[in-house]
Amino acid sequence: MSTWSETGPRTVEQHAAVVAALLHPTGAETVPLAEASGRVLAADLTAGVALPPFDNSAMDGYAVRAAELAGASGEAPVDLPVAADIPAGRTDVGPLEPGTVARIMTGAPVPAGADAIVPVERTDAGTERVRISAAPEPGAFVRRAGEDTAAGAVLLTAGTVLGASQIGLAAAVGRPELPVRRRPHVLVLSTGSELVPPGEPLAPGQIYESNGTMLAVAVREAGATAEQLSFVPDDVEKFRAVLAEKVSDGVDLVLTSGGVSAGAYEVVKEALTGHGVEFGKVAMQPGGPQGCGRLDLGGATVAVVTLPGNPVSSLVSFEVFVRPALRAAAGHPAPVRPVVTARLAGGLTSVPGKRQFRRGVLDAASGTVAEIGGAGSHLIAALARADCLIDLPAETTSVADGDPVAVWLLDG
Ligand code: AMP
Numbered sequence: 001m002s003t004w005s006e007t008g009p010r011t012v013e014q015h016a017a018v019v020a021a022l023l024h025p026t027g028a029e030t031v032p033l034a035e036a037s038g039r040v041l042a043a044d045l046t047a048g049v050a051l052p053p054f055d056n057s058a059m060d061g062y063a064v065r066a067a068e069l070a071g072a073s074g075e076a077p078v079d080l081p082v083a084a085d086i087p088a089g090r091t092d093v094g095p096l097e098p099g100t101v102a103r104i105m106t107g108a109p110v111p112a113g114a115d116a117i118v119p120v121e122r123t124d125a126g127t128e129r130v131r132i133s134a135a136p137e138p139g140a141f142v143r144r145a146g147e148d149t150a151a152g153a154v155l156l157t158a159g160t161v162l163g164a165s166q167i168g169l170a171a172a173v174g175r176p177e178l179p180v181r182r183r184p185h186v187l188v189l190s191t192g193s194e195l196v197p198p199g200e201p202l203a204p205g206q207i208y209e210s211n212g213t214m215l216a217v218a219v220r221e222a223g224a225t226a227e228q229l230s231f232v233p234d235d236v237e238k239f240r241a242v243l244a245e246k247v248s249d250g251v252d253l254v255l256t257s258g259g260v261s262a263g264a265y266e267v268v269k270e271a272l273t274g275h276g277v278e279f280g281k282v283a284m285q286p287g288g289p290q291g292c293g294r295l296d297l298g299g300a301t302v303a304v305v306t307l308p309g310n311p312v313s314s315l316v317s318f319e320v321f322v323r324p325a326l327r328a329a330a331g332h333p334a335p336v337r338p339v340v341t342a343r344l345a346g347g348l349t350s351v352p353g354k355r356q357f358r359r360g361v362l363d364a365a366s367g368t369v370a371e372i373g374g375a376g377s378h379l380i381a382a383l384a385r386a387d388c389l390i391d392l393p394a395e396t397t398s399v400a401d402g403d404p405v406a407v408w409l410l411d412g
């Protein structure tokens, strides 16, 4: 089998498929409802009870036999004794005797024999006797047991992403917890001898380390968990020592930044080549130099994706390769960002043969997108103001003002 470096650059699609295949699908775990937000349901949710569980009143008013009020009107109200008072939560409601009504509140059980509710607004609101000035239709304002869902029905299917309404439904059918797909766990490790932690003084030639925190946050935003390791200098032994210490059974992915391009001191490349991780080029910009594989740990293996160090390259490659792979591994039904078409405001040129992901700001109202910053992969300030990526196909060399372009929505 020929290696990546022999076969030449991969397309974005090819590399995305290779990265996605490195991650194993995560299993299931059970979490309390309040922790299920944003998680992927691991098994179908069936209704433990019918909804509503019993016939109940949709209004504050009176439970009646509709036939006894057939002629009631404003001019000819019907006067009946109030035989019972039924607030919500009463569990000992007896049947309604003929010729009587029961005062009833919203959500309270409708007594046997009653077949309609008259809202209090159509009565004199009496408590001993009540004058009713409207003739209800049979069934009026009665919420029937099971009309929302029958007991045993499948309410949500496995793979559903859980939000407020889905979690509310689980609670409504009596579930205190839900089975969800486990979040993939990611180790994030930056490399570079020029790096200094934010908060410390910078010497000439040094820069603040930003990829580690950025990628750890991006991992969490993708629905995975991240452990951000202290960055290491361009020292192969130190890099290997950190991996040896930190990689354990619970790690689904090791995500590194820096040290993968064609220069000298490419620590990640030197440390991992020949150990299950391949390095090569992807025909894209930013993010050309990439690496990935399953690192051989002497028996076991762990998925590794090595991103380039330029912050824009790092985050764009994360968006294009890692985020979809993490979400797919966690069973997410929509692993990729939403893509829309917008008209480009201002022209753009692009190098042939490389798919470009330019940073953009979308004006949804006018359906236009404008580039922010330039093509340079060190322009992190512009990246931070972008809300989308403008996806220019490899064969595109120029786009004119007003032409349609594909836009990845980063906020979606
Ligand atoms: P590299 O991929 O290691 O050759 O790095 C490419 C560029 O990205 C260099 O200018 C590095 O200084 C910068 N860089 C690499 N890693 C980081 C990081 N963790 N935080 C900020 N900048 C970085």
Ligand code: MG
Pocket (backbone or CB within 6 Å): 191, 192, 193, 234, 258, 259, 309
């Ligand atoms: Mg470096």
